[in-house]
Amino acid sequence: MLDFEGRVAIVTGAGQGMGEAHAKTLAARGARVIVNDVVQANAEAVVKAITDAGGTAVVDTHDVSTGGSEIVGTALDNFGRLDIVVANAGILRVGLFGEQPLEEFWKVFDVSFKGTVEMLHAAWPHLVDSGSGRVILVSSSGLLANPGASAYGAAKAALFGLGNTLAMEGDRVGVQVTTIMPTAWTPMTENAYTDPTILSTLRDTMGPEYVSGFITWLAHQETTVHGDFFEIGGNHAGRLVLAGLPRVFSDDASAESWTEHAAALTSDSDDLEQFRITGDQFASEMIASNPAVKDALAGMNAADLGA
Ligand SMILES: NC(=O)c1ccc[n+]([C@@H]2O[C@H](COP(=O)([O-])OP(=O)(O)OC[C@H]3O[C@@H](n4cnc5c(N)ncnc54)[C@H](O)[C@@H]3O)[C@@H](O)[C@H]2O)c1
Incomplete structure (x- = not known):
């Protein structure tokens, strides 16, 4: 059994849904858990159950x-240390971009992204002190495209970008950062669909406890897997990558020439090149411009090629 005795975890948005399941799962395995949620009654009920x-x-x-550093303070005041942060809190506010008031757009961004940044900034030195700090960032398939949810998608994409670099910086100081794209039956999704088969599939095969099992594995001090972007829902998970399709070359790179190449640029291909870090894409693009640069790149660490 993956045991968390002695470890302290923050789970944000833990009053219901996936956060509740994460908090309960970590606590059942011995972690001392900060159950964060703006809905006090729900947070209290989860703590009571634990x-x-x-x-x-x-x-x-x-x-x-607004209270990222205070949440970290709760962990330190109560338990004197912090080992795990599950940045789970997020909100969805639906509205077409041209119609959604900006305050609502930024509210979504502030909860999902800015709040996570501020909490992690306060948590970082303590995660380093832990010696095996773990951060799980909760993104969403909303980052791909979901009409009516531009704020949500943008905030979740921002988490993906944050996680990629924090994973590399964390490697230097012993903190493992991983970003997930979960799907689960929660109060957020139970009213989002009307089709009975979709609803029953979510309810019967994709409960939040499945995601909890995955994040609990990632959060464990002996788990070495980290830094990637994983989709997880039900009993299946997979690694997600950003990939480049074959490049299209223009003779003179004029605006007119790109008109001629439009079909090639927008067509699909199974020939995908995976970009795990900034340096992967940079090196690939350099080589496309000048194959001779390969020798110069060979001596460099991919991590040093980041823009
Ligand atoms: N349910 C899914 O299938 C799904 C899919 C992709 C991503 N996600 C993401 O997973 C996370 C959890 O989703 P869920 O379905 O359990 O959501 P949920 O809405 O059921 O629960 C979210 C919890 O966060 C709390 N919360 C909201 N704003 C907060 C704030 N400012 N500070 C502290 N707590 C706050 C809410 O009170 C609630 O208890 C979210 O980030 C969500 O975007 C969920």
Whole structure:
């Protein structure tokens, strides 16, 4: 059994849905858990369930978008250390971009992204002190494209970008950062669909506990897998990558020439080149411009090629 005895975890948005399941799963395995949620009654109910089951947890009701460092303070004040942050809190506010008030757009961004940044900034030195700090960032398939959810998609894409670089910086200081794209039956999704088969598939095969199993594995001090972007829903998970299709070359690179290449540029291909880090894409693009640069790149660490 992956045991978390002695470790302290923050789970944001842990009053219901996936966050609740993550908090309960980590606590059942011995972690002391900060159950953060703006809905106090829900956070209290989760803490009660954990303590009734013999676990250790405390309530924190700070709003992630404004109280990131205070949430970290709750962990330090109660337990004197911090090992794991599951940045799970997120909100979805639907509205077409041209119609959604900007305040609402930024509210989505502030909860999902800015709040996570501020909490992690306060948490970082303590995660380093932990010696095996773990961060799980919760992104979403919304980053791909979902009409009516531009703020949500942008904030979740921002988390993906944040996680990629924090994973590399974390490697230097012993903190493992991983970003997930989950799908689960939660209060967020149970009203999002009307089709009965979609609803029953979500409810019966994609409960939040499946995602909890995955993040619990990632959060464990002996797990070495990290830094990638994983989709997880039900009992299946997969690694997601950003990939480049074969490049299209223009003779003179004029605006007119790109008109002629439009079909090639927008067509699909199975010939994909995976870009894991900035240096991968940079090196690939350099070589496309000048194959001779390959020798110069060979001596360099891909991590040093980041823009
Ligand atoms: N459910 C899915 O299939 C799905 C898919 C992709 C991504 N996600 C992401 O997973 C995470 C959890 O999703 P869920 O479905 O369990 O959501 P949910 O809406 O059921 O639960 C989110 C919890 O976060 C809390 N919360 C909201 N704003 C907060 C704030 N400012 N500070 C602290 N807590 C706050 C809410 O009170 C709620 O308890 C979210 O980030 C969501 O975007 C969910």
